[in-house]
Amino acid sequence: xxxxxxxxxxxxxxxxxxxxxxxxxxxxxxxxxxxxxxxxxxxxxxxxxxxxxxxxxxxxxxxxxxxxxxxxxxxxxxxxxxxxxxxxxxxxxxxxxxxxxxxxxxxxxxxxxxxxxxxxxxxxxxxxxxxxxxxxxxxxxxxxxxxxxxxxxxxxxxxxxxxxxxxxxxxxxxxxxxxxxxxxxxxxxxxxxxxxxxxxxxxxxxxxxxxxxxxxxxxxxxxxxxxxxxxxxxxxxxxxxxxxxxxxxxxxxxxxxxxxxxxxxxxxxxxxxxxxxxxxxxxxxxxxxxxxxxxxxxxxxxxxxxxxxxxxxxxxxxxxxxxxxxxxxxxxxxxxxxxxxxxxxx
Ligand SMILES: NC(=O)c1ccc[n+]([C@@H]2O[C@H](COP(=O)([O-])OP(=O)(O)OC[C@H]3O[C@@H](n4cnc5c(N)ncnc54)[C@H](O)[C@@H]3O)[C@@H](O)[C@H]2O)c1
Numbered sequence: 001x002x003x004x005x006x007x008x009x010x011x012x013x014x015x016x017x018x019x020x021x022x023x024x025x026x027x028x029x030x031x032x033x034x035x036x037x038x039x040x041x042x043x044x045x046x047x048x049x050x051x052x053x054x055x056x057x058x059x060x061x062x063x064x065x066x067x068x069x070x071x072x073x074x075x076x077x078x079x080x081x082x083x084x085x086x087x088x089x090x091x092x093x094x095x096x097x098x099x100x101x102x103x104x105x106x107x108x109x110x111x112x113x114x115x116x117x118x119x120x121x122x123x124x125x126x127x128x129x130x131x132x133x134x135x136x137x138x139x140x141x142x143x144x145x146x147x148x149x150x151x152x153x154x155x156x157x158x159x160x161x162x163x164x165x166x167x168x169x170x171x172x173x174x175x176x177x178x179x180x181x182x183x184x185x186x187x188x189x190x191x192x193x194x195x196x197x198x199x200x201x202x203x204x205x206x207x208x209x210x211x212x213x214x215x216x217x218x219x220x221x222x223x224x225x226x227x228x229x230x231x232x233x234x235x236x237x238x239x240x241x242x243x244x245x246x247x248x249x250x251x252x253x254x255x256x257x258x259x260x261x262x263x264x265x266x267x268x269x270x271x272x273x274x275x276x277x278x279x280x281x282x283x284x285x286x287x288x289x290x291x292x293x294x295x296x297x298x299x300x301x302x303x304x305x306x307x308x309x310x311x312x313x314x315x316x317x318x319x320x321x322x323x324x325x326x327x328x329x330x331x332x333x334x335x336x337x338x339x340x341x342x343x344x345x346x
Pocket of ligand 1: 018019039064126128183
Protein backbone atom coordinates (compact mmCIF):
# COMPACT_ATOMS: atom_id res chain seq x y z
CA UNK A 1 0.00 0.00 0.00
CA UNK A 2 1.33 3.44 -0.91
CA UNK A 3 1.43 6.28 1.64
CA UNK A 4 -1.10 8.11 -0.53
CA UNK A 5 -3.68 5.35 0.09
CA UNK A 6 -3.63 6.27 3.80
CA UNK A 7 -5.69 9.34 3.01
CA UNK A 8 -8.60 7.53 1.40
CA UNK A 9 -11.80 8.41 3.34
CA UNK A 10 -9.77 10.27 6.00
CA UNK A 11 -10.89 13.67 7.25
CA UNK A 12 -7.95 16.06 6.89
CA UNK A 13 -7.75 19.69 8.01
CA UNK A 14 -5.53 22.00 5.96
CA UNK A 15 -5.08 25.46 7.48
CA UNK A 16 -3.88 27.92 4.88
CA UNK A 17 -5.39 25.71 2.18
CA UNK A 18 -6.04 28.65 -0.14
CA UNK A 19 -2.34 29.54 -0.18
CA UNK A 20 0.51 28.67 -2.48
CA UNK A 21 1.43 25.32 -0.95
CA UNK A 22 -1.90 24.60 0.79
CA UNK A 23 -3.94 24.77 -2.43
CA UNK A 24 -1.66 22.20 -4.09
CA UNK A 25 -1.76 19.98 -1.00
CA UNK A 26 -5.57 20.21 -0.88
CA UNK A 27 -5.80 19.09 -4.50
CA UNK A 28 -3.51 16.09 -3.93
CA UNK A 29 -5.39 15.05 -0.77
CA UNK A 30 -8.77 15.27 -2.54
CA UNK A 31 -7.36 13.22 -5.44
CA UNK A 32 -6.26 10.62 -2.89
CA UNK A 33 -9.86 10.33 -1.67
CA UNK A 34 -9.62 12.39 1.53
CA UNK A 35 -12.36 14.71 2.82
CA UNK A 36 -10.48 17.97 3.10
CA UNK A 37 -11.52 20.84 5.35
CA UNK A 38 -9.74 24.07 4.42
CA UNK A 39 -9.54 26.84 7.02
CA UNK A 40 -8.18 30.08 5.57
CA UNK A 41 -8.95 33.75 6.19
CA UNK A 42 -7.85 34.69 2.64
CA UNK A 43 -5.56 37.38 4.09
CA UNK A 44 -2.84 36.52 1.58
CA UNK A 45 -4.61 34.37 -0.97
CA UNK A 46 -7.61 34.14 -3.24
CA UNK A 47 -10.81 32.12 -2.94
CA UNK A 48 -10.40 30.93 -6.56
CA UNK A 49 -7.15 29.23 -5.61
CA UNK A 50 -8.96 26.67 -3.43
CA UNK A 51 -9.56 23.63 -5.63
CA UNK A 52 -13.28 23.15 -6.36
CA UNK A 53 -13.40 19.40 -6.07
CA UNK A 54 -15.76 16.90 -4.51
CA UNK A 55 -14.76 16.33 -0.91
CA UNK A 56 -13.28 19.80 -0.31
CA UNK A 57 -15.06 22.00 2.26
CA UNK A 58 -13.90 25.61 2.49
CA UNK A 59 -14.35 27.49 5.78
CA UNK A 60 -13.33 31.13 5.65
CA UNK A 61 -11.88 32.19 8.97
CA UNK A 62 -8.93 33.10 11.14
CA UNK A 63 -6.94 30.42 12.99
CA UNK A 64 -7.29 32.65 16.07
CA UNK A 65 -11.09 32.59 15.92
CA UNK A 66 -12.39 29.95 18.32
CA UNK A 67 -15.81 29.81 16.65
CA UNK A 68 -14.14 28.83 13.37
CA UNK A 69 -11.83 26.40 15.13
CA UNK A 70 -14.82 24.68 16.76
CA UNK A 71 -16.49 24.53 13.35
CA UNK A 72 -13.55 22.80 11.64
CA UNK A 73 -12.66 20.47 14.52
CA UNK A 74 -16.33 19.46 14.74
CA UNK A 75 -15.57 17.55 11.52
CA UNK A 76 -13.14 15.40 13.55
CA UNK A 77 -10.03 15.56 11.38
CA UNK A 78 -7.62 12.65 11.81
CA UNK A 79 -4.71 14.59 10.29
CA UNK A 80 -3.98 18.31 10.53
CA UNK A 81 -1.63 20.12 8.15
CA UNK A 82 -1.01 23.52 9.74
CA UNK A 83 0.14 25.75 6.89
CA UNK A 84 -1.65 29.01 7.71
CA UNK A 85 0.91 31.64 8.58
CA UNK A 86 1.63 35.31 8.51
CA UNK A 87 3.96 35.29 5.50
CA UNK A 88 6.81 36.13 5.53
CA UNK A 89 10.07 37.98 6.50
CA UNK A 90 9.39 41.55 5.31
CA UNK A 91 5.74 41.34 6.34
CA UNK A 92 6.80 40.35 9.86
CA UNK A 93 9.35 43.17 10.07
CA UNK A 94 6.51 45.57 9.19
CA UNK A 95 3.91 43.89 11.45
CA UNK A 96 5.69 41.98 14.24
CA UNK A 97 2.70 41.81 16.59
CA UNK A 98 0.35 40.29 14.02
CA UNK A 99 3.14 37.85 13.09
CA UNK A 100 3.41 36.73 16.72
CA UNK A 101 -0.35 36.37 17.08
CA UNK A 102 -0.90 34.31 13.93
CA UNK A 103 2.28 32.22 13.88
CA UNK A 104 2.66 31.93 17.66
CA UNK A 105 -0.78 31.96 19.25
CA UNK A 106 -2.46 30.55 16.13
CA UNK A 107 -0.18 27.51 16.23
CA UNK A 108 -0.76 26.97 19.97
CA UNK A 109 -4.55 27.05 19.40
CA UNK A 110 -4.30 24.51 16.58
CA UNK A 111 -2.17 22.25 18.78
CA UNK A 112 -4.63 22.55 21.68
CA UNK A 113 -7.68 21.69 19.55
CA UNK A 114 -5.75 18.80 18.04
CA UNK A 115 -5.07 17.34 21.50
CA UNK A 116 -8.69 17.88 22.66
CA UNK A 117 -10.10 16.10 19.62
CA UNK A 118 -7.56 13.24 19.43
CA UNK A 119 -5.97 14.16 16.13
CA UNK A 120 -3.62 11.35 15.13
CA UNK A 121 -1.05 13.42 13.21
CA UNK A 122 -0.14 17.13 13.28
CA UNK A 123 2.13 18.37 10.51
CA UNK A 124 3.59 21.84 11.03
CA UNK A 125 4.93 23.86 8.10
CA UNK A 126 8.33 24.91 9.36
CA UNK A 127 10.92 26.86 7.47
CA UNK A 128 14.59 26.27 6.75
CA UNK A 129 15.35 29.99 6.85
CA UNK A 130 13.98 30.11 10.40
CA UNK A 131 16.26 27.54 12.00
CA UNK A 132 19.78 27.67 10.61
CA UNK A 133 20.62 31.39 10.83
CA UNK A 134 23.36 32.85 8.66
CA UNK A 135 26.50 31.02 9.70
CA UNK A 136 25.65 27.33 9.53
CA UNK A 137 27.92 25.03 7.50
CA UNK A 138 26.65 23.91 4.07
CA UNK A 139 24.70 21.90 3.21
CA UNK A 140 22.30 22.84 6.03
CA UNK A 141 21.66 19.85 8.27
CA UNK A 142 18.98 19.38 10.89
CA UNK A 143 21.44 19.01 13.79
CA UNK A 144 22.40 22.69 13.54
CA UNK A 145 20.30 25.58 14.84
CA UNK A 146 20.91 29.27 15.43
CA UNK A 147 19.43 31.61 18.02
CA UNK A 148 20.48 34.59 15.91
CA UNK A 149 17.56 34.95 13.54
CA UNK A 150 16.97 37.99 11.38
CA UNK A 151 13.20 38.54 11.31
CA UNK A 152 10.15 38.08 13.56
CA UNK A 153 8.81 35.51 11.06
CA UNK A 154 11.90 33.35 11.56
CA UNK A 155 11.50 33.62 15.32
CA UNK A 156 7.82 32.65 15.30
CA UNK A 157 8.35 29.77 12.86
CA UNK A 158 11.00 28.38 15.19
CA UNK A 159 8.58 28.98 18.06
CA UNK A 160 6.05 26.82 16.23
CA UNK A 161 8.53 23.94 16.15
CA UNK A 162 9.27 24.39 19.85
CA UNK A 163 5.56 24.27 20.69
CA UNK A 164 5.14 21.17 18.53
CA UNK A 165 7.90 19.52 20.57
CA UNK A 166 6.16 20.50 23.81
CA UNK A 167 2.82 19.04 22.67
CA UNK A 168 4.61 15.91 21.53
CA UNK A 169 6.51 15.46 24.80
CA UNK A 170 3.71 16.43 27.14
CA UNK A 171 0.57 15.13 25.40
CA UNK A 172 2.08 12.55 23.02
CA UNK A 173 0.56 14.40 20.06
CA UNK A 174 2.17 12.91 16.94
CA UNK A 175 3.81 15.95 15.40
CA UNK A 176 6.01 16.28 12.30
CA UNK A 177 8.01 19.40 11.43
CA UNK A 178 9.07 19.51 7.76
CA UNK A 179 11.23 22.55 7.00
CA UNK A 180 10.53 23.99 3.57
CA UNK A 181 13.07 25.81 1.43
CA UNK A 182 11.98 28.47 -1.10
CA UNK A 183 8.88 26.83 -2.49
CA UNK A 184 7.75 27.91 -5.98
CA UNK A 185 5.21 26.75 -8.50
CA UNK A 186 1.65 27.12 -9.74
CA UNK A 187 -0.68 28.56 -7.09
CA UNK A 188 1.45 31.41 -5.75
CA UNK A 189 -0.04 34.77 -6.63
CA UNK A 190 2.59 37.55 -6.75
CA UNK A 191 2.51 40.47 -4.34
CA UNK A 192 4.50 42.81 -2.19
CA UNK A 193 5.29 40.19 0.44
CA UNK A 194 5.55 37.18 -1.86
CA UNK A 195 8.56 35.20 -2.98
CA UNK A 196 11.02 36.08 -5.69
CA UNK A 197 9.93 33.66 -8.43
CA UNK A 198 6.25 34.68 -8.76
CA UNK A 199 7.23 38.34 -8.52
CA UNK A 200 9.95 38.00 -11.16
CA UNK A 201 7.53 36.22 -13.52
CA UNK A 202 4.94 38.93 -12.92
CA UNK A 203 7.33 41.78 -13.67
CA UNK A 204 8.75 39.95 -16.67
CA UNK A 205 5.28 39.43 -18.14
CA UNK A 206 4.66 43.15 -17.66
CA UNK A 207 7.90 43.95 -19.50
CA UNK A 208 9.64 45.44 -16.45
CA UNK A 209 13.28 44.95 -15.33
CA UNK A 210 13.66 42.34 -12.59
CA UNK A 211 14.84 43.86 -9.30
CA UNK A 212 17.70 41.96 -7.70
CA UNK A 213 18.20 42.97 -4.08
CA UNK A 214 21.93 42.25 -3.78
CA UNK A 215 24.62 41.26 -6.26
CA UNK A 216 22.83 38.42 -8.08
CA UNK A 217 25.54 36.01 -6.92
CA UNK A 218 23.34 34.92 -4.00
CA UNK A 219 21.88 31.42 -4.20
CA UNK A 220 18.69 29.75 -3.01
CA UNK A 221 17.53 26.16 -2.80
CA UNK A 222 14.32 26.50 -4.83
CA UNK A 223 11.92 23.61 -4.31
CA UNK A 224 9.05 22.81 -6.63
CA UNK A 225 5.72 22.87 -4.82
CA UNK A 226 4.79 19.42 -6.15
CA UNK A 227 7.86 17.96 -4.45
CA UNK A 228 7.00 19.73 -1.18
CA UNK A 229 3.46 18.35 -1.38
CA UNK A 230 4.84 14.85 -1.90
CA UNK A 231 7.02 15.32 1.22
CA UNK A 232 3.97 16.52 3.17
CA UNK A 233 1.87 13.53 2.13
CA UNK A 234 4.67 11.27 3.35
CA UNK A 235 4.99 13.30 6.58
CA UNK A 236 1.29 12.93 7.33
CA UNK A 237 1.18 9.18 6.70
CA UNK A 238 4.48 7.47 7.51
CA UNK A 239 5.37 6.21 11.00
CA UNK A 240 9.02 7.15 10.63
CA UNK A 241 8.13 10.84 10.42
CA UNK A 242 6.59 11.09 13.90
CA UNK A 243 8.35 13.56 16.18
CA UNK A 244 10.89 14.43 13.50
CA UNK A 245 12.12 17.57 11.81
CA UNK A 246 13.60 17.36 8.33
CA UNK A 247 14.37 19.58 5.36
CA UNK A 248 12.13 19.48 2.30
CA UNK A 249 14.31 21.10 -0.35
CA UNK A 250 15.68 20.36 -3.79
CA UNK A 251 19.24 19.86 -2.55
CA UNK A 252 20.60 22.13 -5.32
CA UNK A 253 21.62 25.79 -5.46
CA UNK A 254 20.48 28.29 -8.07
CA UNK A 255 22.07 31.72 -8.52
CA UNK A 256 19.59 34.59 -8.44
CA UNK A 257 21.17 36.09 -11.54
CA UNK A 258 20.64 32.84 -13.45
CA UNK A 259 17.06 32.64 -12.25
CA UNK A 260 16.34 36.19 -13.45
CA UNK A 261 17.91 35.51 -16.85
CA UNK A 262 15.97 32.25 -17.24
CA UNK A 263 12.69 34.03 -16.49
CA UNK A 264 13.45 36.89 -18.88
CA UNK A 265 14.36 34.39 -21.64
CA UNK A 266 11.29 32.22 -21.07
CA UNK A 267 8.90 35.18 -21.12
CA UNK A 268 10.65 37.14 -23.89
CA UNK A 269 11.23 40.09 -21.52
CA UNK A 270 13.77 42.50 -22.99
CA UNK A 271 13.89 44.85 -19.97
CA UNK A 272 16.73 42.94 -18.28
CA UNK A 273 17.54 43.20 -14.60
CA UNK A 274 18.30 46.00 -12.18
CA UNK A 275 20.14 45.99 -8.89
CA UNK A 276 18.66 47.48 -5.76
CA UNK A 277 19.63 47.59 -2.14
CA UNK A 278 19.81 44.38 -0.15
CA UNK A 279 17.13 44.20 2.55
CA UNK A 280 18.51 44.48 6.06
CA UNK A 281 17.02 41.21 7.30
CA UNK A 282 18.27 39.33 4.24
CA UNK A 283 21.50 38.07 5.76
CA UNK A 284 21.87 34.79 3.85
CA UNK A 285 24.02 34.92 0.76
CA UNK A 286 23.60 31.17 0.12
CA UNK A 287 21.00 28.56 0.91
CA UNK A 288 21.56 24.88 0.28
CA UNK A 289 19.88 22.14 2.29
CA UNK A 290 20.82 18.56 2.89
CA UNK A 291 17.87 16.31 2.10
CA UNK A 292 19.52 13.16 3.47
CA UNK A 293 17.33 12.94 6.55
CA UNK A 294 14.03 13.26 4.64
CA UNK A 295 15.26 10.69 2.14
CA UNK A 296 16.32 8.22 4.84
CA UNK A 297 13.23 8.63 7.00
CA UNK A 298 10.39 8.91 4.50
CA UNK A 299 11.91 8.20 1.08
CA UNK A 300 11.60 11.84 -0.01
CA UNK A 301 13.11 12.33 -3.45
CA UNK A 302 12.38 15.58 -5.30
CA UNK A 303 12.10 14.83 -8.98
CA UNK A 304 11.12 18.10 -10.68
CA UNK A 305 14.01 19.80 -12.46
CA UNK A 306 14.26 23.55 -12.02
CA UNK A 307 13.67 24.09 -15.74
CA UNK A 308 10.52 21.97 -15.69
CA UNK A 309 9.22 23.61 -12.50
CA UNK A 310 9.76 27.08 -13.92
CA UNK A 311 8.06 26.08 -17.16
CA UNK A 312 4.98 24.80 -15.23
CA UNK A 313 4.87 28.02 -13.18
CA UNK A 314 5.04 30.32 -16.20
CA UNK A 315 2.36 28.25 -17.91
CA UNK A 316 0.12 28.68 -14.85
CA UNK A 317 0.70 32.46 -15.00
CA UNK A 318 -0.20 32.54 -18.68
CA UNK A 319 -3.40 30.52 -18.22
CA UNK A 320 -4.54 32.59 -15.21
CA UNK A 321 -3.13 35.99 -16.14
CA UNK A 322 -6.30 38.08 -15.79
CA UNK A 323 -7.12 36.95 -12.29
CA UNK A 324 -3.47 36.95 -11.21
CA UNK A 325 -3.08 40.52 -12.44
CA UNK A 326 -6.16 41.74 -10.62
CA UNK A 327 -5.19 39.90 -7.40
CA UNK A 328 -1.49 40.88 -7.24
CA UNK A 329 -1.10 43.28 -4.33
CA UNK A 330 1.74 45.75 -4.33
CA UNK A 331 0.76 48.34 -1.74
CA UNK A 332 2.79 51.37 -0.83
CA UNK A 333 5.41 49.77 1.24
CA UNK A 334 8.05 48.52 2.40
CA UNK A 335 10.14 46.39 0.13
CA UNK A 336 12.01 49.13 -1.68
CA UNK A 337 12.85 46.87 -4.61
CA UNK A 338 9.28 45.94 -5.24
CA UNK A 339 8.01 49.48 -4.69
CA UNK A 340 10.30 50.89 -7.35
CA UNK A 341 9.13 48.45 -10.00
CA UNK A 342 5.50 48.88 -8.97
CA UNK A 343 5.83 52.62 -9.54
CA UNK A 344 7.27 52.07 -12.98
CA UNK A 345 4.38 49.87 -14.06
CA UNK A 346 1.51 52.10 -12.92
N1 LIG B 1 6.63 29.39 0.46
C1 LIG B 1 7.79 29.12 1.01
O1 LIG B 1 8.84 29.22 0.38
C2 LIG B 1 7.85 28.63 2.44
C3 LIG B 1 9.11 28.36 3.00
C4 LIG B 1 9.18 27.92 4.31
C5 LIG B 1 8.01 27.74 5.04
N2 LIG B 1 6.80 28.03 4.48
C6 LIG B 1 5.59 27.86 5.29
O2 LIG B 1 4.66 27.07 4.56
C7 LIG B 1 3.34 27.50 4.83
C8 LIG B 1 2.62 27.78 3.52
O3 LIG B 1 3.36 28.74 2.80
P1 LIG B 1 2.78 29.39 1.46
O4 LIG B 1 3.92 29.77 0.62
O5 LIG B 1 1.72 28.51 0.91
O6 LIG B 1 2.16 30.72 2.06
P2 LIG B 1 0.78 31.43 1.70
O7 LIG B 1 0.85 32.80 2.29
O8 LIG B 1 0.50 31.31 0.25
O9 LIG B 1 -0.28 30.55 2.48
C9 LIG B 1 -0.64 30.81 3.81
C10 LIG B 1 -2.15 30.86 3.87
O10 LIG B 1 -2.52 31.13 5.21
C11 LIG B 1 -3.59 32.04 5.19
N3 LIG B 1 -3.60 32.75 6.47
C12 LIG B 1 -2.74 33.71 6.88
N4 LIG B 1 -3.09 34.12 8.12
C13 LIG B 1 -4.17 33.38 8.48
C14 LIG B 1 -4.96 33.34 9.65
N5 LIG B 1 -4.74 34.16 10.69
N6 LIG B 1 -5.99 32.46 9.70
C15 LIG B 1 -6.26 31.65 8.64
N7 LIG B 1 -5.53 31.65 7.51
C16 LIG B 1 -4.49 32.51 7.44
C17 LIG B 1 -3.34 32.94 4.00
O11 LIG B 1 -4.51 33.57 3.54
C18 LIG B 1 -2.76 31.96 3.00
O12 LIG B 1 -3.76 31.41 2.19
C19 LIG B 1 3.45 28.72 5.73
O13 LIG B 1 3.26 28.28 7.05
C20 LIG B 1 4.87 29.17 5.54
O14 LIG B 1 5.36 29.83 6.69
C21 LIG B 1 6.69 28.47 3.19
